[in-house]
Amino acid sequence: MDLENQARIKDLTDKYGKEDLIVVLGGAEAEASGLAAETVATGDPTFAGPLSGVSLGLKAYHMFELKNDVDADIYEAQIGMMEMVLNVEEIIEEVKTYRK
Amino acid sequence: MNYPVVKGAGYALIQANGMLIHHGTTQTSERRKNAEESEHLQKLPKHLRSFEDAVKYPPNQAYIGNITPDDLKNISRPWYENQIDDASRDGKYGEIMPEDEFLGLMKIVDIFDLVVLEEKFQAGVKAKLADHPILAGINKFDNMDKNSSTFDEIQKMVEGHLAVPLYFEGKLVGAVKKAHEFDEALSAHVMFENLVSKASAAYALKLLLAKTGLNTEEVDYIIECSEEACGDMNQRGGGNFAKAIGEICGCINATGSDTRSFCAGPAHAFVEAAALVQSGIYKNVVVLAGGCTAKLGMNSKEHVKKGMPALEDMLGAFAIHIAENDGVNPVIRTDAVGRHRIGSGASPQAVITAIVTDPLDGIGYKITDVGRYSPEMQNPEITEPAGAGDVPQANYKMIAALAVKRGEIARDDMAKAVASFGMPGFAPTQGHIPSGVPFIGHGRDMILAGKIDRAMIIGKGSLFLGRLTNLFDGVSFLIEKNSGTVDAGFDKEIVRQMIGEAMSDFAKTFNAQ
Numbered sequence: 269m270d271l272e273n274q275a276r277i278k279d280l281t282d283k284y285g286k287e288d289l290i291v292v293l294g295g296a297e298a299e300a301s302g303l304a305a306e307t308v309a310t311g312d313p314t315f316a317g318p319l320s321g322v323s324l325g326l327k328a329y330h331m332f333e334l335k336n337d338v339d340a341d342i343y344e345a346q347i348g349m350m351e352m353v354l355n356v357e358e359i360i361e362e363v364k365t366y367r368k
Numbered sequence: 369m370n371y372p373v374v375k376g377a378g379y380a381l382i383q384a385n386g387m388l389i390h391h392g393t394t395q396t397s398e399r400r401k402n403a404e405e406s407e408h409l410q411k412l413p414k415h416l417r418s419f420e421d422a423v424k425y426p427p428n429q430a431y432i433g434n435i436t437p438d439d440l441k442n443i444s445r446p447w448y449e450n451q452i453d454d455a456s457r458d459g460k461y462g463e464i465m466p467e468d469e470f471l472g473l474m475k476i477v478d479i480f481d482l483v484v485l486e487e488k489f490q491a492g493v494k495a496k497l498a499d500h501p502i503l504a505g506i507n508k509f510d511n512m513d514k515n516s517s518t519f520d521e522i523q524k525m526v527e528g529h530l531a532v533p534l535y536f537e538g539k540l541v542g543a544v545k546k547a548h549e550f551d552e553a554l555s556a557h558v559m560f561e562n563l564v565s566k567a568s569a570a571y572a573l574k575l576l577l578a579k580t581g582l583n584t585e586e587v588d589y590i591i592e593c594s595e596e597a598c599g600d601m602n603q604r605g606g607g608n609f610a611k612a613i614g615e616i617c618g619c620i621n622a623t624g625s626d627t628r629s630f631c632a633g634p635a636h637a638f639v640e641a642a643a644l645v646q647s648g649i650y651k652n653v654v655v656l657a658g659g660c661t662a663k664l665g666m667n668s669k670e671h672v673k674k675g676m677p678a679l680e681d682m683l684g685a686f687a688i689h690i691a692e693n694d695g696v697n698p699v700i701r702t703d704a705v706g707r708h709r710i711g712s713g714a715s716p717q718a719v720i721t722a723i724v725t726d727p728l729d730g731i732g733y734k735i736t737d738v739g740r741y742s743p744e745m746q747n748p749e750i751t752e753p754a755g756a757g758d759v760p761q762a763n764y765k766m767i768a769a770l771a772v773k774r775g776e777i778a779r780d781d782m783a784k785a786v787a788s789f790g791m792p793g794f795a796p797t798q799g800h801i802p803s804g805v806p807f808i809g810h811g812r813d814m815i816l817a818g819k820i821d822r823a824m825i826i827g828k829g830s831l832f833l834g835r836l837t838n839l840f841d842g843v844s845f846l847i848e849k850n851s852g853t854v855d856a857g858f859d860k861e862i863v864r865q866m867i868g869e870a871m872s873d874f875a876k877t878f879n880a881q
Contacts, residue, residue, distance in 0.1 A: 303755065347715065349717040349769045352768075
């Protein structure tokens with residue numbers, strides 16, 4: 269996960285606490301999305317960024333999982349097309365793993 | 369209308385293992401953080417491949433034109449295990465160069481005595497370059513007789529931070545000195561990057577001139593579109609790479625300038641070149657760019673972890689000739705230029721609409737009317753292990769998905785559409801290098817051979833990396849089969865005749881009444 273994003277998520281968690289905080293991912297690929305979910309849950313597995321050894325315990329959801337929670341028209345205009353392009357099920361399965 | 373044509377293409381690759389290890393930013397960042405304990409830096413040298421393996425690597429052979437992207441599709445992956453055994457460094461559109469020769473070329477293009485090579489190494493490389501069919505007569509070749517140094521002197525400069533080191537096969541063989549006592553824009557690091565960019569672009573231009581027969585004196589304008597900046601502390605990106613490169617290649621009648629837009633820079637440059645030629649301001653414009661050392665080994669951590677060769681060992685460069693309509697070569701449809709506008713929006717759908725379908729709609733074409741699309745042609749063997757997926761394939765799927773949304777194809781036919789207008793990526797991950805341009809040589813040939821009627825070249829750029837805007841960038845243009853007729857323009861005699869005939873007809877009608 270991008271080091272800049274790791275720093276931002278860490279700062280936001282410090283500022284707002286982790287109780288009401290979720291991370292929404294937009295990754296195009298299962299492995300990378302899973303890596304991001306793992307990073308915000310248990311720490312950066314690559315030990316490269318600010319979340320190395322930091323277990324924030326945050327839950328990450330891919331945007332595809334939140335389809336029914338957002339305005340249908342906006343969803344369609346923004347990422348509707350990508351449902352046809354990406355492997356939606358594989359991405360969701362991978363991201364889910366890190367919420368268990 | 370007289371559209372400009374794509375008259376020729378030259379492509380160059382340089383294998384640069386020493387630069388990968390010592391100047392790629394993944395490695396320099398690692399060295400800054402934990403030089404002593406870095407497992408990556410310890411393991412990386414074992415993953416470097418030989419020059420012979422780089423030459424035999426199928427994507428590199430596609431880049432210099434010895435095999436087509438369609439041939440590459442038929443070679444099983446991993447490509448690094450299915451090499452082309454009888455491959456040559458010399459290609460239809462260009463060449464692959466080893467690092468020692470390139471260090472010599474850097475010295476040749478260096479006007480300010482900043483590149484210092486160890487004396488024996490310099491003599492050896494001079495002999496090799498003197499036999500080079502294209503570079504032997506290059507301007508400033510006599511630099512290879514000047515200013516050599518001893519190993520100890522070079523080591524002292526590097527240790528004293530007066531120069532950055534140059535390595536070949538693990539040995540220190542030279543250095544690039546800083547060009548000013550304290551100006552960071554002229555530091556040894558910046559001068560090294562800029563001289564690499566200049567030397568590799570000059571190499572591509574020399575290849576274009578040699579492979580296509582374009583005369584040096586015929587070049588009117590050069591647009592350089594790499595991602596480096598040259599200048600000093602008072603104008604950090606002052607320029608001008610283009611004229612510096614043209615000077616080395618003997619383009620005495622050319623002027624030029626630099627165009628930047630991250631990886632979309634080349635696509636912008638082609639639109640500018642096409643406009644300059646169609647307007648008649650210049651007859652022959654060359655769009656070119658050299659390679660980028662910072663991106664060497666960018667994903668090498670993942671490649672090492674997965675037991676692969678460090679495939680990002682290639683500097684890429686290109687030079688493409690845009691000329692007046694000759695009735696033969698494929699035209700650039702200047703009435704179908706795609707662009708991501710500031711207000712276009714950032715969703716994938718908005719981006720593909722702006723870049724792909726808006727220009728096609730303007731001239732009444734459908735997505736499937738385009739024989740091939742050339743978006744970001746990154747080699748998937750490099751990007752997939754790093755979690756970035758198959759970039760060209762993702763672009764093709766997006767274009768096909770948009771075709772489904774527009775009702776141009778059925779959803780079940782998406783894969784078929786992708787297979788028909790898509791190609792495997794074969795370019796090194798050098799930012800501006802893979803961005804659409806690698807297919808121009810192949811596309812030109814396919815159109816000339818009647819295999820396709822048109823191709824769309826797409827450049828995309830991540831402007832947000834510069835931290836001045838969150839905007840994305842994208843530009844596209846269409847190259848198309850030449851109709852074969854050259855519009856001779858306004859002919860006074862024909863107009864006079866037409867007016868005469870009209871007046872005569874009018875008089876007849878008048879008389880009849």
